[in-house]
Amino acid sequence: MRLIIAGGGTGGHLFPGIAVAEEFLARGPENEVLFVGTERGIEARLMPKLGYKLELISASGMKGMGTVKKLMSAGRLLYGYSQSRKILKAFRPDMVLGVGGYASAPILLAARGMGIRTFIHEQNAAPGLTNKVLSRVVDGIFISMEEAASFFPGKSTQMTGNPIRKEILWGFQEQRSRTTGDTFSLLVFGGSAGAQRINSAMLEALPHLGEVKHKLRITHQTGEKDVARVREGYQAQGVQAQVLSFIDNMSAAYGAADLVICRAGATTIAEVTACGKGCIFIPYPFAADDHQRKNAESLVKRDAGRMILEEDLTGAHLAAEILNLMNHPEQVAELEKNARSLAQLDAAQAIVAAMVMKAD
Numbered sequence: 001m002r003l004i005i006a007g008g009g010t011g012g013h014l015f016p017g018i019a020v021a022e023e024f025l026a027r028g029p030e031n032e033v034l035f036v037g038t039e040r041g042i043e044a045r046l047m048p049k050l051g052y053k054l055e056l057i058s059a060s061g062m063k064g065m066g067t068v069k070k071l072m073s074a075g076r077l078l079y080g081y082s083q084s085r086k087i088l089k090a091f092r093p094d095m096v097l098g099v100g101g102y103a104s105a106p107i108l109l110a111a112r113g114m115g116i117r118t119f120i121h122e123q124n125a126a127p128g129l130t131n132k133v134l135s136r137v138v139d140g141i142f143i144s145m146e147e148a149a150s151f152f153p154g155k156s157t158q159m160t161g162n163p164i165r166k167e168i169l170w171g172f173q174e175q176r177s178r179t180t181g182d183t184f185s186l187l188v189f190g191g192s193a194g195a196q197r198i199n200s201a202m203l204e205a206l207p208h209l210g211e212v213k214h215k216l217r218i219t220h221q222t223g224e225k226d227v228a229r230v231r232e233g234y235q236a237q238g239v240q241a242q243v244l245s246f247i248d249n250m251s252a253a254y255g256a257a258d259l260v261i262c263r264a265g266a267t268t269i270a271e272v273t274a275c276g277k278g279c280i281f282i283p284y285p286f287a288a289d290d291h292q293r294k295n296a297e298s299l300v301k302r303d304a305g306r307m308i309l310e311e312d313l314t315g316a317h318l319a320a321e322i323l324n325l326m327n328h329p330e331q332v333a334e335l336e337k338n339a340r341s342l343a344q345l346d347a348a349q350a351i352v353a354a355m356v357m358k359a360d
């Protein structure tokens, strides 16, 4: 069978798509997958490295734009639609799965017009605009959180969870290399693009950590724009840290971490629960419907994570949370246990099984 996975833009959309591709390909040597995205998305940078076939189409968002920009965007979507028809005719997929992000719109609509089975997967508790629109025409909707069902009235949804890449599901156990003795490992990352606010807060936290800061083994992902500033910030304060713009091997990074400081994107949440990590979540406050805060709260209320809202984020506050958890390993162990209990590990299998059944 042949499957197109469309969408991306950010890692939070793309990586669940990769997890579905892994599962689909594992089911039969004759199975083929093609990804469809845009040149501005993370997919254009990552897919060639990962060895997946990728076609690029023209597409862009419309939310919050003025009339002229909206018209230009509509033009790009129309052009993307005609590119999509060509891709569909050449690849002849049995089904198309949209994983969110505007690149999924033209190709799902074109597939629908050609009588090909179409599906969407929504990672968040509150769906983005593309999935809201596409939900009206697709053959199946997969959701990661129960709350999302209410956004798709009149449609039946299947609760599958958010697919996690095999590398992270299985690799992290093998790459588990937690620190022993006197050191404590911190993994700091701000979703797939990095987070300047978290970067600054971490640097501001260091003076409040006193001598303890020299016991930390820090891996800090900053995003492309902030890497030099953050690297210099650690150096200026004499603190050892591995500062990277992007972490290619998240499995090893999770495996080594005693504590994670991160945003609360849906795919981050799926991964930290699968790996059973203690986390301090700092939700991105401008995500649609404040969904990152809702994601984090669902863990916090089960004692499966701690949260600092950006409005309360200061170096002193972050340092106090870090120190508290360093000094109370039993609290970290409790967070880890509770996070692990919330993990949904078979999302990719459930999605592939449902799509294959409907496409047969």
Ligand SMILES: CC(=O)N[C@H]1[C@@H](OP(=O)(O)OP(=O)(O)OC[C@H]2O[C@@H](n3ccc(=O)[nH]c3=O)[C@H](O)[C@@H]2O)O[C@H](CO)[C@@H](O)[C@@H]1O
Pocket (backbone or CB within 6 Å): 010, 011, 012, 013, 015, 100, 123, 124, 189, 190, 191, 192, 193, 221, 245, 246, 247, 248, 250, 263, 264, 265, 266, 267, 268, 269, 271, 284, 287, 288, 292
């Ligand atoms: C600002 C914003 O609107 N972000 C949205 C975006 O987040 P974003 O793209 O940041 O996605 P998530 O936080 O959900 O997931 C990040 C993904 O990137 C990977 N990773 C991250 C850093 C790194 O250095 N290397 C790496 O591989 C992680 O392992 C994970 O697979 O999509 C998510 C899923 O739809 C949403 O919930 C988020 O709200």
